[in-house]
Amino acid sequence: MLAELRREVGILVVQATASITRKMLTPEDQRLMAEETVSQLGRAA
Amino acid sequence: MPATTLQIRRGAKLLFRWCFADGRLDEHRVREAVRHVVQSKRRGYLAVLGEFKRLVKLDTAKHTASVQSAVPLQADLQSRLRTNLEAVYGARLTAEFAEDPDLIGGIRVRVANDVYDGSVKARLAALARSFGIVNEVAAVR
Numbered sequence: 001m002l003a004e005l006r007r008e009v010g011i012l013v014v015q016a017t018a019s020i021t022r023k024m025l026t027p028e029d030q031r032l033m034a035e036e037t038v039s040q041l042g043r044a045a
Numbered sequence: 046m047p048a049t050t051l052q053i054r055r056g057a058k059l060l061f062r063w064c065f066a067d068g069r070l071d072e073h074r075v076r077e078a079v080r081h082v083v084q085s086k087r088r089g090y091l092a093v094l095g096e097f098k099r100l101v102k103l104d105t106a107k108h109t110a111s112v113q114s115a116v117p118l119q120a121d122l123q124s125r126l127r128t129n130l131e132a133v134y135g136a137r138l139t140a141e142f143a144e145d146p147d148l149i150g151g152i153r154v155r156v157a158n159d160v161y162d163g164s165v166k167a168r169l170a171a172l173a174r175s176f177g178i179v180n181e182v183a184a185v186r
Contacts, residue, residue: 003177006176006177010176011176014172018165021150033150037154038129041126041154042129
């Protein structure tokens, strides 16, 4: 029962986070996130 | 008598090597090679072409970076990304950019089997896994 509850909560958390994040991300946030991956690649070089 | 697997592989490899010019696969040569093999209709030519196609596909994948971003990637970031990718994978790399709103935020870069995933979708998938949710993709959407 606890495992089931954990699963249900998990689904709700992930869905809510996805929905809120989708609405909250600004163009500046998008750029910062993209830059993070670009820099990660730069460090790998 | 059909050609052996070894003969097929050897034939395809020879053909594949012939298609290189200045250290890179030359599209014109690839077309020329296929035309030549089809016209010759030698024993096992279809199998040779199948193996040849596999080698070309592998080489293309190795030198193509597929970049997906949640929103269009600015020109300066595309340029920096290209520079960094070339530093890791060599100057022969071609970058293909595409938008994928499903990522929610960030970018995902794939070169052959290497994946650099800085997307929100990937982070949410990790969060879902921490909750023991098996079908995390369904939960993310």
